[in-house]
Amino acid sequence: MYATGKTKTFEWRVSQLKAILKITTHHEKEIVEALHSDLKKPEYEAFLYEVKTSMKTYPSSAEIVSEPLGVVLVISTWNYPFLLSLEPVIGAIAAGNAVVLKPSEIAPATSSLLLKLLGEYMDTSAVKVVEGAVPETTALLEQKWDKIFYTGNNKVGRIILAAAAKHLTPVVLELGGKCPVVVDSNVNLKVTARRLVAGKFGYNSGQTCVSADYVITTKEYASTLVDALSSELEKFYGKDPVQSNDLSSIINSHHFERLTKLLDDEKVSGKIVLGGQRDKANLKIAPTLVLDAPEDSLILNEEIFGPLLPIITVNKIEDSITLIKAKEKPLAAYLFTNDKKLKKEFIRSVSAGGIAINEIALHILEPTLPFGGVGESGMGSYHGKFSFDAFSHKKSVLQRGFSGDAAARYPPYTPGKLKFL
Numbered sequence: 190m191y192a193t194g195k196t197k198t199f200e201w202r203v204s205q206l207k208a209i210l211k212i213t214t215h216h217e218k219e220i221v222e223a224l225h226s227d228l229k230k231p232e233y234e235a236f237l238y239e240v241k242t243s244m245k246t247y248p249s250s251a252e253i254v255s256e257p258l259g260v261v262l263v264i265s266t267w268n269y270p271f272l273l274s275l276e277p278v279i280g281a282i283a284a285g286n287a288v289v290l291k292p293s294e295i296a297p298a299t300s301s302l303l304l305k306l307l308g309e310y311m312d313t314s315a316v317k318v319v320e321g322a323v324p325e326t327t328a329l330l331e332q333k334w335d336k337i338f339y340t341g342n343n344k345v346g347r348i349i350l351a352a353a354a355k356h357l358t359p360v361v362l363e364l365g366g367k368c369p370v371v372v373d374s375n376v377n378l379k380v381t382a383r384r385l386v387a388g389k390f391g392y393n394s395g396q397t398c399v400s401a402d403y404v405i406t407t408k409e410y411a412s413t414l415v416d417a418l419s420s421e422l423e424k425f426y427g428k429d430p431v432q433s434n435d436l437s438s439i440i441n442s443h444h445f446e447r448l449t450k451l452l453d454d455e456k457v458s459g460k461i462v463l464g465g466q467r468d469k470a471n472l473k474i475a476p477t478l479v480l481d482a483p484e485d486s487l488i489l490n491e492e493i494f495g496p497l498l499p500i501i502t503v504n505k506i507e508d509s510i511t512l513i514k515a516k517e518k519p520l521a522a523y524l525f526t527n528d529k530k531l532k533k534e535f536i537r538s539v540s541a542g543g544i545a546i547n548e549i550a551l552h553i554l555e556p557t558l559p560f561g562g563v564g565e566s567g568m569g570s571y572h573g574k575f576s577f578d579a580f581s582h583k584k585s586v587l588q589r590g591f592s593g594d595a596a597a598r599y600p601p602y603t604p605g606k607l608k609f610l
């Protein structure tokens with residue numbers, strides 16, 4: 190039912206809210222009787238606090254006071270190991286928390302630099318770095334924290350959430366997934382190809398959570414797009430990209446093997462239309478385009494997180510939206526088009542952590558926008574003011590003076606008081 194889009198319409202929401210209003214107005218008597226049956230709640234009190242709310246607005250002032258949560262744990266990842274460690278720490282400190290940072294062991298140089306520099310520059314009684322891998326992180330997760338902020342994959346995300354649940358600790362989970370890029374034929378092809386190549390291969394060789402994971406275009410447009418992408422790739426990285434100093438390497442041999450397995454999948458090897466070369470010694474993989482890999486191939490089902498770009502084709506561009514909606518909600522979704530109707534439909538119906546139109550990943554650099562996932566791509570968000578909010582509790586504070594104290598709200602609930610409601 191939700192998938193039909195019905196609950197998103199203005200008309201449906203209004204009709205259902207009006208229905209609730211009807212329930213409370215047409216069935217007051219039954220509601221009051223049920224409350225009396227369950228709680229012996231006096232009729233007057235039932236009206237005052239559950240059924241009607243008119244008497245609740247006493248003269249008062251209301252404010253939201255942000256307070257720090259306490260002692261928080263930040264667990265970080267390896268792909269932007271400096272940025273993704275310090276960014277949440279900045280939010281935690283800005284909101285007034287004490288913080289323990291656990292950087293990723295997969296980027297050991299950055300991890301030990303963070304330990305050294307934070308040790309030298311920060312107040313280590315309240316800002317600490319703990320280095321380590323799974324055993325150390327597991328030990329940290331056994332402690333009670335006031336918030337856990339985790340960046341990484343969604344399998345470990347589940348471990349974090351389960352550990353947090355033991356202490357009712359709130360979490361932010363910054364996860365990943367497969368970010369789709371829809372390319373319509375109604376585009377400036379050169380700019381599209383350049384931004385797509387930069388957004389996929391230029392950001393850390395595709396080892397970026399908001400990088401393009403796969404492209405969807407029409408059958409008719411696919412070869413035009415492949416040609417344009419190939420031409421931009423040659424301009425960026427030359428004829429032998431694995432030799433290019435402008436292309437980052439893969440983080441380690443484990444991830445190198447993982448990526449080559451995606452390429453060597455027999456369902457995929459015949460579908461490579463550009464690239465495929467690798468240099469094991471230097472952990473480099475050439476930017477690779479894969480056209481129309483079968484639906485059940487690994488490359489179309491696992492998060493790629495590397496310089497491989499599968500291109501899926503559909504009969505008409507609108508079919509791309511159905512295809513995206515059939516998958517888990519991604520961290521980001523992208524659309525290249527000049528078509529206003531298509532843009533509107535994409536923004537309305539694709540659920541993703543964030544969306545950029547005619548760009549890749551730039552939305553996460555805009556400080557007025559929250560950055561975070563939805564569903565399988567995570568929960569909670571940060572950046573800019575949202576980082577402060579992620580590490581704060583919003584305390585509701587209401588203040589009154591002593592005047593205007595209406596006796597009508599206090600027992601005994603004489604019949605005469607009902608008329609004030």
Ligand code: NAD
Pocket residue numbers: 264265266267268269273291292293294295321322323326327340341342343345348362363364365366397398399492494520562567
């Ligand atoms: P990783 O291997 O560095 O793991 C992340 C952290 O989890 C590390 O600190 C590690 O020590 C810890 N960890 C690993 N296994 C654990 C376990 N069993 N128990 C407790 N802690 C454990 O990084 P990764 O997961 O390979 O990172 C890549 C993933 O992160 C991708 O899915 C990517 O999309 C996602 N990512 C998301 C964002 C974002 O901001 N949403 C940013 C970067 C990466």
